[in-house]
Amino acid sequence: MSVVSITPKDCLVTQFLQTRIALCILLVAFLLAVAKPVLPEILVRVPDWAILPYDVWLDGLFNFVKEDLGLLYVTRGIAAGLEWPLDITANLLYGKRRWPNFDPMPWAAVAAGSAVVGYYLGGWKMAVLAGGTFIWTALIGQWKLAMQTMSVLVIAAPVAAILGLLMGITAWKYSWFEKAINPILSVLQTLPFFTYLLPAVIFFKVGPTAGAVATIVYAIPPIVLMTALGLKKVSPEIVEAGKMSGCTRWQMLTRVYVPAARTEILVGVNQVIMLCLAMVVLTAFIGMPGLGAKLLAMMGSFKIGRSFEIGVTIVLLAIMLDRMSKAWVLKQPQHFERGTPWWQRHIFLLGTIAAFVLFLLAAQFVQVFDHITRLQSLSRSKAIDGAIKGFLNIDAIRAVTEWLRWFLNVKVLIPFRNALLWLPTSAFILIIVAFAYWLAGRREAIIVGVFFSIVAATGWWDRSVITLYTVISAVILAMMIGIPSGILASRSEKWSKRILLGCDTAQTFPSFVYLIPAIMLFGVNDVAVVFSILIFATVPLMRYTVEGLRTVSVEMTEVADMSGASRWQKLRTVQLPLALPTMAVGFNQAIMFAFFMVIIAAFIGTQDLGQELQRTLAGTNLGKNFVLGINVSLMALAFNTIIMRWVRNRNAALGLG
Amino acid sequence: MIEGGPVISAKNIWKLFGKHPGRYLANMPAGKTFDEILADGYIAGIKDVSIEVTRGEMLVVMGLSGSGKSTLVRCFSRLHDITGGTLKVDGQDIMSLSEKELIALRRSKMGMVFQSFGLLPYRTVLENVAFPLEMRGQDRHSRRERALEMVKLVGLEGREEYFPRELSGGQQQRVGIARSLAIEPDIWFLDEPFSALDPLIRREMQDEFLRLQGLLSKTIVFITHDFDEALRLADRIAVMKDGTIEQCDTPDQIVLNPATEYIRKFTKDINKARVVRAGALLLPLNGPLPEGGAPIPGEALIQELGQVLVNDERAHLPVADKSGAIIGSLDRRVALNILLGIE
Known part of the structure; x- marks a missing residue:
């Protein structure tokens, strides 16, 4: 950020003006709302005749690019190129009948090999985590499902990492490329995943290839940013x-810059891996077999026990991949004394191979090491099913969940939704513009106004408002839980650490698994949607509240203590104001997460954009899919723009970098 | 020690930082001050500097932070491109070199040591030292031999396989020094090499540095903000302020005859007896030799001569050079004033 010198007086004046103008805009919005009955139709809703067939036009454009420009041949070529390695991993991991036609690798060999790698990266704990995850997966009878998922992941993650690295280097080297790519990356990061899936299906072959492509595209943005950042630093x-x-x-790049930016690049790789896992699971929506598909099917038929077990597997895989790749980031090279023999320098490599081969051989003689049959599996899905359903059927519990459902639906959600839907479009947009003006400034107000006008102009206003209503209500509820508990936790070192660790771990879970507890508790309905978003969005809110409060400098709190502030005064006058920018970052993330989750929740049965998006998957209406996706993206970007500008302004005013 | 022609010769060089430095300098009226240039939105890193560095000489460039000393050494090595003037290294206009020629020059003739060491954190000591050799494509065996030799030279034997983070600051800078010497450079640039170190270690490293220079006799440009360090090491000192060289002379002369008020302030608190040598106060011999007694050596510091100066009663003492020939006389009163710190 460039150094902007703002005197406190300037700040106050602009702040005052900003508030004034924002209030005026709000007043106009209020008048428009009150005058709704007499308003011309165009101010209430964009009338049908004004809605242009954007989807048809886009479809035409896509078809032109696809057929006439021959993009389809290019993508089919890429698909063929990707299919080959995907077939190899599919064969090796779960025995798909493809070249090289080996038997699938025995689970025990994989578990043993990864345990040694885990030990190399992070000692005994990591070895137990890595080995244990695979043992659990095998024993619970989900080995093949997990390997179907992994077979795409092990190709998609390296490809995404390499492409991202190259793009990051280009962005760092040529600023025009960075300027061109940055807006695209922010759109990509907010685009709902359905919008990745349909083009992948249309341009690439259905099945693992399309899944891999969607996953790769989805996972690229963070490593591009991290690489460029690392190289600059x-x-x-x-x-x-x-x-x-x-x-x-060339030597500068390969011997100096890239190795020196190792840490940032590897953090990017960690994010790539996690995003790949999240997306691979979601490719279930385009029929990719694996853990995601099974989970989707089980949740759809309300088989809570199996869903739960699959959820645990996914979560374990996520934690393992996250911890291992983070340990790799932190792993510093160790020196060997001169004259150390070769085998000693490569002890871990040899150990991994030895463990793998040992169990590979053992599996030839002992069947359980090779694969777990249905009868041998330790799955207790029926029992869990019974237990959970029994628990939920206890009168007291049922009374609580049903009351909660009734209360939220009848007293909160539906009235709020109806109010938002009642508002004339013009008033709605002006309210948001006023909000942007007040928090961020004129430039952001204009951007947000344009974004929402585009949304209105596409004719999907009501659906968009429902999406927005779900997001807002869930985030507000999440704030009511996340912020107070964050404040409480930040009081003690011990609890802060626990919460931070817990939140960081929870953030690595693929978003799909957050649906499991929601469905478990509330069944398939609106409240479950809000509830799943709520848990998902509480995580960043809590995390950044703790982090914001904990990083307030000791000197500041000591000033408060020596001024005789009570605990509450200290919190209100010193800690919260200083922590607010950090907390706002958490708020922003919560909203972004909510936009992501609300689309996934379409599968439970919502009435918003996500639902429409999911429907497009069945057909080939790329234009409509794209229009819907852009609508979600624009709304998310609008919030992102406002909040991040406010954070920057606030940090500048506080002199906090 | 001073022999041969200039290794580096700078004539009226400029280095401006800003939007269009070249255009600005071309249209700039002569005689603008640093602050006037600043007001136009440019920073004069180097402002009309002319200097020559002789073969085998140790030139210390001294100045406070922001005075342009680091910029100057980066112009010499062409890490920065100068905005105006001519700069010759070994008689070759350095600005006319193509990228390839510049790389070749650095691979064969230049070594540089950095303030924060600039070690590559993902390489061992040995790999860091061998890095310049690797860059110029030397084979693995010979670069390893050479690197081991260098590591031994700076006294880090047994630490070859360590990583930089496993070493102390002083040890890290020894690696930096070994790396800069690996290609046997003719010209050695040191940019505040000891500033990041503790005072005790700094002293030790200075001794080490003097020992190395005694062995190698390189042409050296040494940057420091520490006046004591400059006095201790330099053949000549160039004092910089606001991008210009205020004075460039031997330590004796800087202490005895400061050219400007700015330099006088620096020298005020210096114990001159520890800097000035008898030879620097030499008076020409007019007529007969001063009477009797043994001559004093010209390279002796006034401080070392303390006892002689106090006990001897003659007004003028004969001074001899290394061969023992009388080269002039020393005014005892002037020398005593320096010894006692009387202005």
């Missing part, structure tokens, strides 16, 4: 040392 002295050593440009 390489210390100038290291760069100069490279130059003075007579590096050519």
